[in-house]
Amino acid sequence: MSEIAADGTPLVAPPEPRRAPITMIGPVAWARENLFANWWSTAITLAMIYLIVKFAVSFVSWAFLNAVWVVPVSPQGIANTEACRALKGVGACWAVITEKHRFILFGTYPYEQHWRPLIVCLLFIGLYIVSAMRRFWRWELALVWIGVLTLIGVLMWGGILGMPYVPQERWGGLPITLILATFGLAFAFPLSILVALGRRSRLPAIKALCVLYVELIRGVPLISLLFMASVMFPLFLPEGLNIDKLLRAQIAIILFAGAYLAEVVRAGLQALPRGQYEAAEALGLSYWKKTGFIILPQALRLVIPPLVNTFIGFFKDTSLVLIIGIFDLLTAGKTAIIEPAWQGFGVEVYITLGLIYFCFCFAMSKYSSGLEAEFNRHRRR
Amino acid sequence: MSGASTDPRLLRKAPPRPLRISWSDERFRNIVYQVLVVAAVLTLFGWLWSNTRYNLEVRRIATGWGFLSREAGLPIGEHLIDYDPSMSYFRALLVGVLNTLKVAIIGIVLATVLGTLLGVARLSRNWMLAKFAGAYVEIVRDLPLLLQLLFWYSLLQGLPGPRQAFNPVTGVFLSNRGLKLPYIQWEAAHSWALLAFVVGVVITYFYRRAARAKQMRDGQIRPIWPFALAAILGLPLLVWAALGAPFTPDVPELRGFNFRGGLDVSPEFFALLLGLTLYTAGFIAEIVRAGILAVSQGQWEAAQALGLPRGRVMNLIVLPQAMRVIIPPMTSQFLNITKNSSLAVAIGYQDIVSIANTTLNQTGQAIEGIAIIMLVYLTISLSISLFMNWYNKRIALVER
Numbered sequence: 211m212s213e214i215a216a217d218g219t220p221l222v223a224p225p226e227p228r229r230a231p232i233t234m235i236g237p238v239a240w241a242r243e244n245l246f247a248n249w250w251s252t253a254i255t256l257a258m259i260y261l262i263v264k265f266a267v268s269f270v271s272w273a274f275l276n277a278v279w280v281v282p283v284s285p286q287g288i289a290n291t292e293a294c295r296a297l298k299g300v301g302a303c304w305a306v307i308t309e310k311h312r313f314i315l316f317g318t319y320p321y322e323q324h325w326r327p328l329i330v331c332l333l334f335i336g337l338y339i340v341s342a343m344r345r346f347w348r349w350e351l352a353l354v355w356i357g358v359l360t361l362i363g364v365l366m367w368g369g370i371l372g373m374p375y376v377p378q379e380r381w382g383g384l385p386i387t388l389i390l391a392t393f394g395l396a397f398a399f400p401l402s403i404l405v406a407l408g409r410r411s412r413l414p415a416i417k418a419l420c421v422l423y424v425e426l427i428r429g430v431p432l433i434s435l436l437f438m439a440s441v442m443f444p445l446f447l448p449e450g451l452n453i454d455k456l457l458r459a460q461i462a463i464i465l466f467a468g469a470y471l472a473e474v475v476r477a478g479l480q481a482l483p484r485g486q487y488e489a490a491e492a493l494g495l496s497y498w499k500k501t502g503f504i505i506l507p508q509a510l511r512l513v514i515p516p517l518v519n520t521f522i523g524f525f526k527d528t529s530l531v532l533i534i535g536i537f538d539l540l541t542a543g544k545t546a547i548i549e550p551a552w553q554g555f556g557v558e559v560y561i562t563l564g565l566i567y568f569c570f571c572f573a574m575s576k577y578s579s580g581l582e583a584e585f586n587r588h589r590r591r
Numbered sequence: 592m593s594g595a596s597t598d599p600r601l602l603r604k605a606p607p608r609p610l611r612i613s614w615s616d617e618r619f620r621n622i623v624y625q626v627l628v629v630a631a632v633l634t635l636f637g638w639l640w641s642n643t644r645y646n647l648e649v650r651r652i653a654t655g656w657g658f659l660s661r662e663a664g665l666p667i668g669e670h671l672i673d674y675d676p677s678m679s680y681f682r683a684l685l686v687g688v689l690n691t692l693k694v695a696i697i698g699i700v701l702a703t704v705l706g707t708l709l710g711v712a713r714l715s716r717n718w719m720l721a722k723f724a725g726a727y728v729e730i731v732r733d734l735p736l737l738l739q740l741l742f743w744y745s746l747l748q749g750l751p752g753p754r755q756a757f758n759p760v761t762g763v764f765l766s767n768r769g770l771k772l773p774y775i776q777w778e779a780a781h782s783w784a785l786l787a788f789v790v791g792v793v794i795t796y797f798y799r800r801a802a803r804a805k806q807m808r809d810g811q812i813r814p815i816w817p818f819a820l821a822a823i824l825g826l827p828l829l830v831w832a833a834l835g836a837p838f839t840p841d842v843p844e845l846r847g848f849n850f851r852g853g854l855d856v857s858p859e860f861f862a863l864l865l866g867l868t869l870y871t872a873g874f875i876a877e878i879v880r881a882g883i884l885a886v887s888q889g890q891w892e893a894a895q896a897l898g899l900p901r902g903r904v905m906n907l908i909v910l911p912q913a914m915r916v917i918i919p920p921m922t923s924q925f926l927n928i929t930k931n932s933s934l935a936v937a938i939g940y941q942d943i944v945s946i947a948n949t950t951l952n953q954t955g956q957a958i959e960g961i962a963i964i965m966l967v968y969l970t971i972s973l974s975i976s977l978f979m980n981w982y983n984k985r986i987a988l989v990e991r
Contacts, residue, residue, distance in 0.1 A: 244716065244717065244718035244719075245717065245718055245719060247716060247717070251716070251717045254717050254719070254720055255717060255719050255720075258719050258720065258723060259719070262723075299749060412621075413621050413624065413625050414625070415625040415626075415628065415629050416624070416625060416628055419628070419629070419632060428972075429965075429968060429969040429972040429973065430930070430964070430965045430968045430969060430972075431930035431931070431933040431944070432930075433933045433934065433936065433944055434933070434944065434961060434964045434965050434968065437944075437948065437960075437961055437964070438961050441951065441957040441960075441961070442957050442958060442961055445642070445643045445646045445647065445957065445958070446639045446642055446643055446646075447642055448642050448645075449645070449646070449649070522732075522733070526734070526735035526736070527735070529735040529737045529738060530737055530934070532737060532937060533934075533936055533937055540735065540737060540738055540741075544741065554748075554749060556741065556742070556745030556746075556748075556749070557742065557745055557746055557749060560738060560741055560742040560745065561742075563738055564734050564738055564742070567733070567734055567735055567738060568730070568733050568734055571732075571733035571734070572729070572733050575729070575732070575733060
């Protein structure tokens with residue numbers, strides 16, 4: 211207890227409020243805490259700074275300072291890549307992207323009609339954004355999907371409204387990747403719900419069929435399914451009935467994704483407390499009413515983050531159609547550097563393709579972790 | 592409520608009810624539904640089967656497994672067992688299976704090590720290390736594996752030729768012909784030493800079990816490492832020395848336009864291994880991180896309050912609990928490496944998919960070719976998941 215005068219003021223003048231030492235607050239303290247906590251941490255920090263600076267300097271000089279952005283092209287359309295070859299790897303040859311970007315994005319689609327696949331890509335992106343917003347999570351969203359997917363079909367094929375007809379063999383690039391991923395998703399998701407319900411069913415025959423389907427598909431690589439689609443499918447069908455290659459690959463992807471999504475959905479069904487099932491039965495609801503109104507809305511909500519993660523994996527896996535020669539984004543990129551003039555510039559093309567894939571996947575992954583944080587808010591103390 | 596004296600009325604079952612042939616009987620409905628579904632599936636498969644039979648006949652495609660014993664005539668660059676193109680298709684496919692297993696096993700080991708390091712690094716208190724690991728994981732997981740494989744492969748192909756090869760350490764060369772590593776000339780003594788190593792590991796395992804059992808009885812902790820060191824390192828060294836300690840290094844050398852000697856890692860294998868390892872390590876890092884985070888802070892504090900040193904806390908308290916969370920998703924990552932190794936076909940590494948694909952192109956027997964691929968992967972997948980389930984059951988929480 212300090213001495214206090216009769217009028218309440220302390221006898222000893224209160225000390226000036228002292229500032230904390232510079233090493234305890236602000237950026238210095240932060241650096242001490244997080245970068246130089248002990249000699250081990252300091253060594254790691256210094257080593258990493260050295261490596262990152264070294265890498266960054268060499269990357270910048272390769273990708274920007276020494277890079278060649280344009281090369282002359284002869285009137286016959288043959289590029290003169292001597293400027294690029296002269297670099298001998300010290301600089302990037304971005305000219306391959308300047309020259310080939312339309313081909314990489316849209317494949318062999320007729321050049322003057324490129325606005326159509328461009329609009330298709332934008333429509334897809336718009337569809338993703340709308341589907342991601344929670345205020346649009348209503349049954350009407352399914353109608354929007356049907357409408358937009360039909361519109362996309364009309365734009366790609368054409369043949370009406372003055373748009374010339376473009377056969378499916380000439381489609382390519384980014385639209386194919388988006389079509390495979392989106393249509394795959396649109397069909398695999400309902401399939402996966404049915405299979406997941408079947409796997410939890412009390413009917414032994416249905417359960418056995420679903421278990422067999424899921425385990426068989428998950429036990430083999432996607433490539434083997436794609437091979438099956440490309441070489442075995444034609445044997446399965448009666449004579450005269452021919453399904454084109456893209457559709458066959460699409461079916462393989464749907465079957466593949468359906469099995470993986472079914473496991474995610476099943477996890478949600480299992481995580482739901484038994485009381486929900488029992489309460490719904492006590493109300494006298496039939497199986498489908500119980501499932502549609504009580505179980506699925508809650509179970510699907512529980513698994514949205516892992517579902518989005520599965521979608522990401524599945525979006526990346528569409529690139530595997532390269533192996534059976536379907537012209538998606540990756541195949542278009544790989545084909546662009548087959549031309550003798552551009553041979554050996556794979557690294558530049560793959561970096562560009564990587565950026566495109568990364569944009570889509572990174573957006574989805576950020577979205578998924580955002581949702582997860584939001585759904586878990588009630589759990590945090 | 593005690594379990595011993597349950598009300599006998601609760602144990603009584605409902606009296607059996609006769610099945611009524613009526614739509615209002617649930618059991619009857621269920622049987623009808625199942626019969627309908629199974630009939631539909633069988634009809635579909637029957638239809639596909641009859642189409643296939645017809646198509647095979649019309650196109651004069653042979654069926655059966657006779658082709659397996661015919662001469663393959665397909666060259667394979669890398670083989671773990673003796674092989675040349677005059678051998679049978681069966682032998683070629685076997686080489687493919689071994690190549691798949693080779694890349695999968697090495698990939699699993701490397702990805703686990705790298706992934707664990709990255710997962711721990713993401714939780715490091717060093718900001719820079721944590722951010723670096725986080726950025727790595729994010730980038731690697733958001734790019735298709737096939738793209739990464741093609742990237743590494745074209746990067747390796749863009750390297751200078753053998754004459755200008757990178758030579759970071761004596762005996763290690765990196766060029767567009769792949770990676771060359773120094774090796775030793777393998778002799779019988781080395782095989783014996785390897786066998787002694789395996790024996791040492793087995794002996795150590797049993798020694799550890801016995802030590803644990805003794806500890807359970809008298810509470811004394813017995814150090815295991817001196818024995819382990821002697822058995823795992825000492826025994827092979829002793830065997831090697833007893834057999835004359837042969838040691839002839841086999842260092843790769845540039846002769847003319849290519850290298851001679853040493854251990855040869857082909858660009859295809861190297862690109863595939865690099866891609867698989869770096870990709871899967873990103874996923875494993877996330878699993879390890881989640882596993883460590885799943886052990887609550889209270890467990891650390893309680894263990895420290897008991898006076899356990901930090902290393903023991905990690906070994907005895909945290910890791911066993913984290914493992915329960917880590918093992919199941921880790922299993923699926925191991926399966927993924929194995930299945931993803933099938934992408935080898937895109938960069939020309941001859942795994943089972945690549946060889947079966949060539950086989951089905953040469954013989955035209957698509958069904959058999961694809962059946963072989965699926966059978967091989969199903970077998971591998973089932974074995975890995977059986978093993979991991981067994982291990983998981985061993986470490987799972989024993990609840991009442």
